[in-house]
Amino acid sequence: MNLLEVKNVSKIYGNLKALDDVSFNVKKGEWVAIMGPSGSGKSTVMNIIGGMDTASEGTVILDGVDITKEKDKNLTNIRRDKIGLIFQQFHLINYLTAVENVMVAQYYHSMPDEKEALAALERVGLKERARHLPAQLSGGEQQRCCIARALINYPALILADEPTGNLDEANEKKVLEIFKQLHDEGATLIVVTHDIEVAEQAQRTIVLEHGRLAKIVENEAFGDSGANAPEEEGYAAKGGLGQYGKPKRR
Amino acid sequence: MNKRKMYLRMITSSLMRRRSRMIIALLAVAIGATIFFGLATIYIDIPQQMGQEFRSYGANMIFLPSEDGESISDETADKLKGSIPENDLVGMTPFRYENVRINELPFMAAGTDFEQVKKTAPYWYITGNTPSGEGEVLVGKDLADTVGAGEGSEIFIKIETGNDKMEEFTFTVAGILQTGGNEEEYVFMSVADMERISGTKEGYDVFECSIRQSAQELKALSDKIGSENPGVTPRLVKRVAESEGTVLTKLQALVLLVTIVVLGLTMVTVATTMMAVVVERRKEIGLKKALGASNGSITGDFLGEGFFLGLFGGGIGIGLGFLFAHAVSLNVFSRTVFFHPVLIPITLGISAGVTILACLIPVRRATDVDPALVLKGE
Incomplete structure (x- = not known):
């Protein structure tokens, strides 16, 4: 079952086509990488999938909802309810501690729960640093905090934009290990990267060039894409991080 | 933790942990509140103070x-x-x-x-x-x-x-x-x-x-x-009684005018500072919107900060304002002023109100921030 369907999507800025008739699907529980050189349209497609930009043409159906037809307010709700965002530059709020940064996502989603936020930080190995401000955390720690924030509301889709772009090798491994665990638990991941080693961790790699879909590469190590993710029982349906129990709708 | 507690935690953290940024806005509010409280105290005390002065001009x-x-x-x-x-x-x-x-x-x-x-x-x-x-x-x-x-x-x-x-x-x-x-x-x-x-x-x-x-x-x-x-x-004795009334009215009108001007200046200063704060926090605003914050939530966050800024500044202004009024009264009328408790809630209310008003324009700009900019890292 497809969680995401991108159909003939184009994005046009004046005379420039940032995206040109791009189509692909992402199944529930699938880990997909989007690769391409600078200016290939990676970020544009991420923004459109994430409901932060609109397509000029085509449709994007996320979890059964055509988000290209939704208004700004509904897009905000869709981002809040269905998407977890991970950024290259972490984007933590600098005056809030790590645990408070995680709770901010809960706050806008439903109800803040400090215990749950601490558990999410423990999951990414940051429990001891929960009361530290972002400026007191290393880059790797900030990224793990960002991941904990993205996961806290059990999103249907995790969108990560160059999540290891600002990390050293050791921290890159830690982040990829967390992604693997999430994938094993049924999370649906789309990771934008220019790092071939990161892309190779995904089941499929969608390669963009000049705004067009150049090719889709299956990672043989995984076999058929999405094979490890039961269609009827994805990450969100399972309650995200399994050890934390069922997802709460507050 | 409920949403209200988290809201207060976010606002107080923003004010306390970013105090070097907010100190200018706080100073502006505090100075405005000081002048307001001081002049309001003098405004109330003028009839009594000037009445005493006029008594030295003879029978009325x-x-x-x-x-x-x-x-x-x-x-x-x-x-x-x-x-x-x-x-x-x-x-x-x-x-x-x-x-x-x-x-x-x-x-x-x-x-x-x-x-x-x-x-x-x-x-x-x-x-x-x-x-x-x-x-x-x-x-x-x-x-x-x-x-x-x-x-x-x-x-x-x-x-x-x-x-x-x-x-x-x-x-x-x-x-x-x-x-x-x-x-x-x-x-x-x-x-x-x-x-x-x-x-x-x-x-x-x-x-x-x-x-x-x-x-x-x-x-x-x-x-x-x-x-x-x-x-x-x-x-x-009309020359005394009426001139006393005329002078008092004019003096009170002058004090009122100065108070309004000071409040206006305070509003401009706070608005300018908050405008700079919004520009400085565009990424944070974009991030919050990306996380699913509605425009109403963003507005609530900034107005909440404005409200507390107004309360803190107003509190400081009450203390300094009384000292200011006391000094003015001693130097001009050679008398002390009375502390009017009724001015406390009025000063706090006006400080918070003026600060919130001053935040409205910057906050409108804040809600226009495009969250996609955050993802792009621009």
Whole structure:
């Protein structure tokens, strides 16, 4: 079952086509990488999938909802309810501690729960640093905090934009290990990267060039894409991080 | 933790952990609140403070007998005194006038109560002493120059006694009076001396009162006393009573104007600072929107910060404002001011209100931030 369907999507800025008739699907529980050189349209497609930009043409159906037809307010709700965002530059709020940064996502989603936020930080190995401000955390720690924030509301889709772009090798491994665990638990991941080693961790790699879909590469190590993710029982349906129990709708 | 607690935690964290950024806005609010609280305190105290000042310009109400040839008795005087609120009555001075001759020249002598004169006519400038015993007079400067009297000298006052004969009495000049007015042509003695030399106790020709009330209150009091005492005609000394009202009104209007200007400037400063804060926090705003914050939530976050900024600044302003008002009052009026508790909630409310108003324009810009910019890392 497809969680995401991108159909003939184009994005046009004046005379420039940032995206040109791009189509692909992402199944529930699938880990997909989007690769391409600078200016290939990676970020544009991420923004459109994430409901932060609109397509000029085509449709994007996320979890059964055509988000290209939704208004700004509904897009905000869709981002809040269905998407977890991970950024290259972490984007933590600098005056809030790590645990408070995680709770901010809960706050806008439903109800803040400090215990749950601490558990999410423990999951990414940051429990001891929960009361530290972002400026007191290393880059790797900030990224793990960002991941904990993205996961806290059990999103249907995790969108990560160059999540290891600002990390050293050791921290890159830690982040990829967390992604693997999430994938094993049924999370649906789309990771934008220019790092071939990161892309190779995904089941499929969608390669963009000049705004067009150049090719889709299956990672043989995984076999058929999405094979490890039961269609009827994805990450969100399972309650995200399994050890934390069922997802709460507050 | 409920949403309200998290909201407060976010706002207080933003204010406390970013205090170097917010200090300018806080200072602007605090200065505005200081000026507001100080001027409001002065505004409330002005009538009292200036009223005290105006009392030094002399009587603002006089009582005259209703008919020529009549006088005001001690009993009536007591009744009049009882009609005036005790706390408002600064002084009530009796005057009894008689024609006298000094060195065969005609002059006017007045019997009065010198203790009350000090209260109703503090502007009297006396060289020497105020008469304190029998046989002492205070001589107006013009009269003293005419008859050649000086401090400590003796003068001889002739007065028509009850049997139509002129009788001469010797007085010692205790002091020379300068007022710049008609009083310099008079000779003043105690009421007892006047009764002694005239041989009669006829009552008083006029009472001069200094009352700590506004022009409107004085008018009402005058009407009341007039209706309750048919034998007495109260009259307001308009040049004092009305000019007092005019000056007070203008002074209060000036204070009000300055307060409004200061609040306006505070609003501009806070708005400018908050505008800079919004620009500085575009990424944070974009991030919050990316996380699913509605425009209403973003607005709530900033207005909440504005509200607390207003409260903190207002709190500081109350303390500093009172010191400011105290210093102004001491230097200008040489008196202390009263602390008016009612101004506390007003100052806090206005500080918070002005800050929230000042935040509205920057907040509108904040809600226009495109969250995609955050993802792009721009």
